[in-house]
Amino acid sequence: WLDRAIRVASVIIHDVARNNHYRVNEHFDTQWNPLPDYNKDNPAHRFRAFGGTPGHWIEWGRLMLHIHAALEARCEQPPAWLLEDAKGLFNATVRDAWAPDGADGIVYTVDWEGKPVVRERVRWPIVEAMGTAYALYTVTGDRQYETWYQTWWEYCIKYLMDYENGSWWQELDADNKVTTKVWDGKQDIYHLLHCLVIPRIPLAPGMAPAVAAGLLDINAK
Numbered sequence: 001w002l003d004r005a006i007r008v009a010s011v012i013i014h015d016v017a018r019n020n021h022y023r024v025n026e027h028f029d030t031q032w033n034p035l036p037d038y039n040k041d042n043p044a045h046r047f048r049a050f051g052g053t054p055g056h057w058i059e060w061g062r063l064m065l066h067i068h069a070a071l072e073a074r075c076e077q078p079p080a081w082l083l084e085d086a087k088g089l090f091n092a093t094v095r096d097a098w099a100p101d102g103a104d105g106i107v108y109t110v111d112w113e114g115k116p117v118v119r120e121r122v123r124w125p126i127v128e129a130m131g132t133a134y135a136l137y138t139v140t141g142d143r144q145y146e147t148w149y150q151t152w153w154e155y156c157i158k159y160l161m162d163y164e165n166g167s168w169w170q171e172l173d174a175d176n177k178v179t180t181k182v183w184d185g186k187q188d189i190y191h192l193l194h195c196l197v198i199p200r201i202p203l204a205p206g207m208a209p210a211v212a213a214g215l216l217d218i219n220a221k
Helices: 002-020 054-073 080-097 123-140 143-160 190-200 207-212
Strands: none
Touching (some): 080 123, 123 190
């Protein structure tokens, strides 16, 4: 699985996204040529949106770090590009998607020039961003990632948590008011679970195996 993961990451991220300012293409033809206009007439699609989805860029950054850690756990030297590209994906998300219109929050999608298309702030991108910030801080020790981690938690506490009915809001508009343009109701929890579990486990062997092996909070023991 690890060899396959490296191959997938090398094609989608290192070969394509890196040469596109780390804006990740998600739609390709059968010859692996990007389809930049895919769903241009339906830009707010829940799963196949037009343009770039920065939440996926920064999530990819964390996945690269899991690959990096898994290789180290096998006593293998990880390719330098895994960490370099993880940083590039993180930086691209901050550059294009964090508060591009003045209000805090990560916009749902941007075009291939980095301009916002769907300005709604959906929950899952920012919770994935927190997980990646923590992972990058763990690997590099760079305090900027700790700062972003705290900044994004503060945003979630201020805007995304539903203090009356519990849980977190799924989607906010460009003014950080609750809306349902992309998603209605309170949807899946697994992205939210990521940001709660990732700081409590090592980057390898992965979340489910780590929890199953009793590694939750191992660094705190």
